[in-house]
Amino acid sequence: MKQWKKTTCNDRIRQLLDRLQGSGRIFLFLDYDGTLVPIAPTPDQAVPSMKTLRLLENLCLQENLRVAVVSGRPLGELEALLPVPGLILVGVHGAEVKIPTSHGFCLRGALMTSQHGEFPQNKEICFRGLALLAQGAKELLSGRRGFLLEEKGHALALHYRLASPPEAIEVLNGFQDLWQEVIQDHHLEVIFGKKVVEIRPQGINKKLAVEALWPSWPGSVAVYIGDDTTDEDGFQAVVGRGMGVLVAEEERPTAARFRLKDPADVIELLQEMEAIT
Numbered sequence: 173m174k175q176w177k178k179t180t181c182n183d184r185i186r187q188l189l190d191r192l193q194g195s196g197r198i199f200l201f202l203d204y205d206g207t208l209v210p211i212a213p214t215p216d217q218a219v220p221s222m223k224t225l226r227l228l229e230n231l232c233l234q235e236n237l238r239v240a241v242v243s244g245r246p247l248g249e250l251e252a253l254l255p256v257p258g259l260i261l262v263g264v265h266g267a268e269v270k271i272p273t274s275h276g277f278c279l280r281g282a283l284m285t286s287q288h289g290e291f292p293q294n295k296e297i298c299f300r301g302l303a304l305l306a307q308g309a310k311e312l313l314s315g316r317r318g319f320l321l322e323e324k325g326h327a328l329a330l331h332y333r334l335a336s337p338p339e340a341i342e343v344l345n346g347f348q349d350l351w352q353e354v355i356q357d358h359h360l361e362v363i364f365g366k367k368v369v370e371i372r373p374q375g376i377n378k379k380l381a382v383e384a385l386w387p388s389w390p391g392s393v394a395v396y397i398g399d400d401t402t403d404e405d406g407f408q409a410v411v412g413r414g415m416g417v418l419v420a421e422e423e424r425p426t427a428a429r430f431r432l433k434d435p436a437d438v439i440e441l442l443q444e445m446e447a448i449t
């Protein structure tokens with residue numbers, strides 16, 4: 173492998189590049205919001221720049237790299253946001269996947285996060301629970317502003333970034349009363365992210381998504397980069413065997429061994445990786 177440029181990078185990036193130096197194959201797993209693009213007031217405002225798209229395109233062309241975006245967003249949204257040939261896309265924390273093949277077509281849609289390639293829970297029961305919660309949440313949010321209910325098929329997310337803090341607490345308390353009645357019987361679980369609370373089927377998470385994809389490229393070093401609670405599952409998948417990279421302004425308890433400050437740091441790291449071929 174060629175030498176990294178490393179002329180102008182900051183210490184955080186240099187430390188990562190030093191560790192990657194000499195790795196033959198690298199399987200790069202990237203979260204989307206808050207990692208590849210800055211967090212925006214609403215999800216539809218978080219779009220990648222042309223520069224980022226071109227960078228991903230070039231990375232996907234490199235022989236020693238395989239790149240996957242692993243996000244909580246639905247696969248369809250990821251496809252629209254990231255029209256990049258060769259890029260693997262994982263939606264709804266692993267419930268949906270799109271894998272480009274070398275013959276120019278894609279494997280799309282199959283869930284692959286259980287050990288046997290099957291949905292880990294009874295799908296119909298999960299969906300019934302999600303529908304109940306969606307209906308309850310809509311009633312709770314009626315007439316209120318600053319909230320966004322996202323029905324993702326395999327999951328349900330309630331965003332409250334633009335809500336006033338007192339109203340957010342009120343709504344979250346009401347939503348908690350709802351989910352406490354529903355989740356256990358419907359094999360669902362609750363996860364808290366950045367100004368979002370999400371309900372998803374138990375057993376669907378980024379750890380299983382990474383574990384399902386990583387063996388498809390034997391001998392590769394996995395690098396998982398992410399910023400939020402759900403990415404801790406991704407870090408767990410590579411702990412001791414690959415490299416977890418938390419994207420955060422400040423230190424915090426994490427399973428990741430490395431830290432980058434913000435999406436701008438991530439882009440700079442990717443540019444260095446692009447420069448090696």
Ligand SMILES: [Mg+2]
Nearest residue numbers: 203205206400
């Ligand atoms: Mg994120």
